[in-house]
Amino acid sequence: MPQPVRISLDAMGGDHGPSVVIPGAALAVERHPDVRFLIFGNEQVLAQILNGYPKLKEASEIRHTEIAIGMDEKPSQAIRMGRGRSSMWKCVQAVRDGEADAAVSAGNTGALMATAKICLKTMAHIERPAIAAMWPTLRGESIVLDVGATIGADAGHLVDMAIMGAAMARIVFDLDRPTVGLLNVGTEEIKGIETVKEAGRILRESNLPHLEYKGFVEGDDLGKGTVDVVVTEGFTGNIALKTAEGTAKQIGEYLRAAMSRTLMAKIGYLFAKQAFNALKDKMDPRKVNGGVFLGLEGVVVKSHGGTDALGFASAIDVAYDMAHFELMKTIRGMLEHDPVEQQA
């Protein structure tokens, strides 16, 4: 019998805490019968909600914690308050201690990243971690990183991200040699930031066995799905991600307004309702919830803070895949070919 996939949950994270985390975990148990949860948070609250989900209850162990990290807590404050005892810290610590294969939290990004960095440590040879997001495209999905772990990146960090993103793509898309592009303001070699050009040169010249470097890509290549992995530093990545989310919402609003303006449009809407629902479903941001922290000695997945049970279940799906298909092992294997390391 195969080993279960063990996931630790920070039940107190996010805007809604256990009232979203527990129903989300219940959905995940339906999808993955081999999943086991370690749930950190207020024991009394958790036990009560869990009573409503007998199947999940059977697959879960509750660990009581006293401290919950607020959504607007500064990272330094989160560490000071939470070290060794917050639900967030204990959730990540379970991965460090080998009790869980992956951790999921909807807590605030800065606090979670600080906790993960201190508790798990950054991987050997990796300068700093990154957050990778799944990006829906016209071709399916791409992986985009960094969407906000750190600001700024030198060429070496961009190359590391290319390798880690490709490792994730290998798992998620089941590809031997995922394509990778560097986000830039023009596809010509002469354009853009020096560090991006330098990273491009290293990736091109090192011709890595496990990723195919495709050169520069631009903002509109994200939606096209031109490459499997798009690499950029965290400031730009975060703004690109939020700009795309904002644009999608904006067009959704336009569409809603257009379809309710005239009687003919309303009739048309009724006929095409199923098609609209399929479209809505396709654009549902809850389905691509789950940012993967890459570059740490363990798998941590960040859920949107404001998501619902369906969204939290998506983040658990991501953690499940990363654990099940051994993201850490894949990254370690691919980092053996790291050209930045070899140069050092």
Add this chain to the structure above:
Amino acid sequence: MPQPVRISLDAMGGDHGPSVVIPGAALAVERHPDVRFLIFGNEQVLAQILNGYPKLKEASEIRHTEIAIGMDEKPSQAIRMGRGRSSMWKCVQAVRDGEADAAVSAGNTGALMATAKICLKTMAHIERPAIAAMWPTLRGESIVLDVGATIGADAGHLVDMAIMGAAMARIVFDLDRPTVGLLNVGTEEIKGIETVKEAGRILRESNLPHLEYKGFVEGDDLGKGTVDVVVTEGFTGNIALKTAEGTAKQIGEYLRAAMSRTLMAKIGYLFAKQAFNALKDKMDPRKVNGGVFLGLEGVVVKSHGGTDALGFASAIDVAYDMAHFELMKTIRGMLEHDPVEQQA
């Protein structure tokens, strides 16, 4: 009788040259009967096309040029080849020499910016120019800059852009005190890049009479239209712009696919056709064509290279407004309150 608005056109710029520029100008003459054109390019070609547009012909003067700058010409090459004689250079020079109130070119951005910088010069006290784009939002439109003139920005440059963007907003939106936000990765004061924080501090403390500084905004605020003017450095701005354009196209594709998948959807589409057309019209990128170069001693407007006559006419509209409502004078007036200058 009021003075006509005089606009110089680079007829050889863009992917399609005169075959788009001339019909575009013809549309603009219909909209603005007081416009006069100085058209630079191949005289023979231009004269022939102009014969088809008698009204435009009457409002135009052709100036022959031998050199056309290609769309993939490097800026340095464009200057070497074109200085004093390309259609692009002469078009900008007409503004410098007081023969035109604004210049419009669909030529390549790098070449046009280099030409404008050398020929027109940067304004006194302005470190470097920026490109401002109109951004459709749920509230109407915002101005976003820099969308790609230069990479990187220090705090002073960001403050300059805030002032220049607000000057443009004053004209375009007819507002006394437009709201301004700095693009960042979080709205909390603790977050983001040092230069952005520093610019925020300067803008907040100087409490300028002609703009209302609203603090940091995030990527999704662009589509919401949270502020009238969004300021960021050129790399991020360019990627945000192209990401939004890409996302809009992507959702358009989804919608098209959804509406043609089933018979019911097709019927619905027929009923709602007018609403869909209105939506398509609203999302038409040709309507917001025209990036304004700010910070130069004269008005230069950059049209998308691949646009058609309708799109080029939009770029002329922008130039017309900037000239008619005296952008240069407004910027100069507002720069008198420049806190960066006063600190220096």
